[in-house]
Every structure is written in C-alpha cells, then in structure tokens.
Amino acid sequence: MISADTRLGHELARMRRMEGIPFWSLLASASLVVGMGAGVVAKSVHAAAPAIASVDTGLVREALKLRLPKTRIGAIDCSRFGGLCEVVAGTTLFYVDRSARFLMIGRLYDMETRSDVTATRLLELNPDMLAAGAAGRRDDDDAQPAAATPAAAKVDLAQLPAGGAVHWGPANGPKLVVLSDFHCGYCRKLSAELARMGARVEERPISIFGAESRKLSEAVLCAADPAAAAHAAYADQAIAAGRKCDVSGLDANEAFARKHGFGGTPVIIRADGAVLQGFHTAEQLKAFVAGGRA
Incomplete structure (x- = not known):
C-alpha cells in the first residue's frame, strides 16, 4: 500500500514539466490526499503567527x-x-x-493548537470534493479525482434569473453573458477585450476560488454602481x-454553472446559448458573436 506522502512525492517529481491544466490537476489530487490524511476536521482553525510586516499581496500575485x-x-x-x-x-x-x-x-x-491548517482550509474551499475523496479514494498510483460533468456546448439562458448579474458596456x-470570478486573471484580461469590442456584457459571478470570491461578488453586486465596482474588483x-441587497442570484449562477459542467472561468455565452470557454481576443469574440467559431 502506498502512503499519501509517497504518492505526493511521486506527483511532485513531475511538476517541473507539467504547468497548466494537467499540472494543477495532479496538484489538486495530491492536495486532497494530504487533506484527507488528517481525518475529519470538526472546527475552524485560527493559526497563531508572530507579528510580521505587512505584505503586498499584489506583488506576490505578479511574481x-x-x-x-x-x-489561474x-x-x-x-x-x-x-x-x-x-x-x-x-481546488x-x-x-x-x-x-x-x-x-x-x-x-x-x-x-500550538495541534491542528492541521491545510486540511481545514481545503474543507472550507471545497467540502463536496473532500467528501467524495473520502468515499472513493484508492491507494494506488493511478488514483484520480472524480470526473466532472462534461461542459455543455449550448445552454438555455432563460434558466438564469434577472438577479445575480452586473450589466456594463x-x-x-x-450582447454576451459571461460567467466569471473577480479573482480570475483571465477574466480580468477578457473584460478588457470585451470593453475594446464594445460589448454589452451581462456578467454573472461564480465563486471558483471559494469564500473570498463569493464575498467580493456580493460586494460588487450590492455596490451603488455595480458596473464600476466590477472594474474596480x-x-x-x-x-x-x-x-444590503438580494444576493440569491449568485447562488443561481453557481447552480447553473454546476449543472452545465462549468468548473472554470471565464465562460462566454452568446444570445442563442452557444458557449465559448476561456480567454479570447476582441477579434475572436466578434467572430463568435457573428455566429462563427472564435
């Protein structure tokens, strides 16, 4: 039987040449194994740390x-x-x-608190995946995360409510509907391309990056000027x-994304429900809006 630490070592040995989706899929799998190795975490952990100088997370992000x-x-x-x-x-x-x-x-x-901080944080970020991992984890080198729902190529936009959207442009x-996360770098780049092409955007935030993303989405949606707040985010x-405002539309956005297998952002949807995933330039988006392929 191969331990979680041994499997993690095998995965890390392949990291250098695997940046991108395959790379992070392996890291997600390894992280989940490590998190589950700590057992069930029943309470929140507040790690005590010595006082340190404030760190500019923007510089860390750029690095x-x-x-x-x-x-992402x-x-x-x-x-x-x-x-x-x-x-x-x-994840x-x-x-x-x-x-x-x-x-x-x-x-x-x-x-000091004798607590596994990583396991607790993973549980906060993705409780459903951790539960699935506990039920179905194998102890061989070929263990993989559960398969996601295949992403839809076309959707029915009528399933989305009036709320939960930020309109700009x-x-x-x-007109384009965009499922996004304000912490997503490619979503940020896409917003600039959408502005460049003069699109009328119906931006629907989903919380790909967990609780902090949801908090930011609520702040944008409830701002006095949601469009300006979206660009500020x-x-x-x-x-x-x-x-205070009704944020239930955000729940509907996330349910819609799960139903159609959208596990990442951005997702771009044109008026007839056709779907385009990932970052694209203004020129590609114009071709997509016209009914062609980006």
Missing part, C-alpha cells in the same frame, strides 16, 4: 504570474503563517514565500461598502 503564467491564481493570504503566503488555485492549495520563489505543496500544521453593443481596488 506568481511570471513564474506560473498558465495558472485566486485568493492570496500572507497574514497568518509567518513568512508563508497561502495561495488558492481552483488546489499551496504556499509560497513572500518573493514567490519557493513553492510548497503539503500539510501546514499548527503546533454600451446598451447597443453586441478586476483592478484589485477597494470597493466601498454598499447597501
């Missing part, structure tokens, strides 16, 4: 973009673990130093506290 250009980096937290920054990339959790030179995959253990521009600018 990671240079070193992992194909990876979500939330970054440098405030809790001494010299380490916690980084979320989809994967890893740690880097404050220069983002060194990357660590594995368990972070709080010796000229009213007479070509992509620019990593603070969003002024807004009014």
Whole structure:
C-alpha cells in the first residue's frame, strides 16, 4: 500500500514539466490526499503567527504570474503563517514565500493548537470534493479525482434569473453573458477585450476560488454602481461598502454553472446559448458573436 506522502512525492517529481491544466490537476489530487490524511476536521482553525510586516499581496500575485503564467491564481493570504503566503488555485492549495520563489505543496500544521491548517482550509474551499475523496479514494498510483460533468456546448439562458448579474458596456453593443470570478486573471484580461469590442456584457459571478470570491461578488453586486465596482474588483481596488441587497442570484449562477459542467472561468455565452470557454481576443469574440467559431 502506498502512503499519501509517497504518492505526493511521486506527483511532485513531475511538476517541473507539467504547468497548466494537467499540472494543477495532479496538484489538486495530491492536495486532497494530504487533506484527507488528517481525518475529519470538526472546527475552524485560527493559526497563531508572530507579528510580521505587512505584505503586498499584489506583488506576490505578479511574481506568481511570471513564474506560473498558465495558472489561474485566486485568493492570496500572507497574514497568518509567518513568512508563508497561502495561495488558492481552483481546488488546489499551496504556499509560497513572500518573493514567490519557493513553492510548497503539503500539510501546514499548527503546533500550538495541534491542528492541521491545510486540511481545514481545503474543507472550507471545497467540502463536496473532500467528501467524495473520502468515499472513493484508492491507494494506488493511478488514483484520480472524480470526473466532472462534461461542459455543455449550448445552454438555455432563460434558466438564469434577472438577479445575480452586473450589466456594463454600451446598451447597443453586441450582447454576451459571461460567467466569471473577480479573482480570475483571465477574466480580468477578457473584460478588457470585451470593453475594446464594445460589448454589452451581462456578467454573472461564480465563486471558483471559494469564500473570498463569493464575498467580493456580493460586494460588487450590492455596490451603488455595480458596473464600476466590477472594474474596480478586476483592478484589485477597494470597493466601498454598499447597501444590503438580494444576493440569491449568485447562488443561481453557481447552480447553473454546476449543472452545465462549468468548473472554470471565464465562460462566454452568446444570445442563442452557444458557449465559448476561456480567454479570447476582441477579434475572436466578434467572430463568435457573428455566429462563427472564435
């Protein structure tokens, strides 16, 4: 029987040449194995860390973009673990130093509280996947995450509610619905291309990167000017506290994404329900809107 630590070592040996979707699929699998090895976590962990100078997470994010250009980096937290920054990339959790030179995959253990911080955080980020992993985990080298629902090539936009959307762009521009996450780097790049082509965008946030993404989506949706707030979110600018508002539309967005197998962002949908996934240039988007292939 091969231990979780041994399997993790096998996966890490293949990291250098596998950046991109296959690379992070392996890391997600390894991280889930490590998390499940700690058993069921019943309470939240608040790791105690010595006081350190404030870290500019924007600089950490930029360094990671240079070193992992194909990876969608979500939330970054440098405030809790001494010299380490916690980084979320989809369902994967890893740690880097404050220069983002060194990357660590594995368990972070709080010796003072005797708690597995990594397992707790993974459970917070993706409880459904962890539960599935506990039920179906095998102990051989070929163990893989459960297969996701195949992504739909066409959807019925009538299934989406009126709420849960941020509208921006000229009213007479070509209309596109976009499923996005404000922590998604490719979504940020796409928003610039959508603006460049003059699209009328119906942006529907989904929380690919967990609780921090959901919190940001709610702040944007409830802002006095949601369109301006959406652009501010992509620019990593603070969003002024807004009014309390109905955020149930965000739940509908996420249910819609799960139903149609959309596990990443961005997802672009034209008026007839045809789907285009990933980042595309303004020229490609214009061809897609016209009924062709991007």
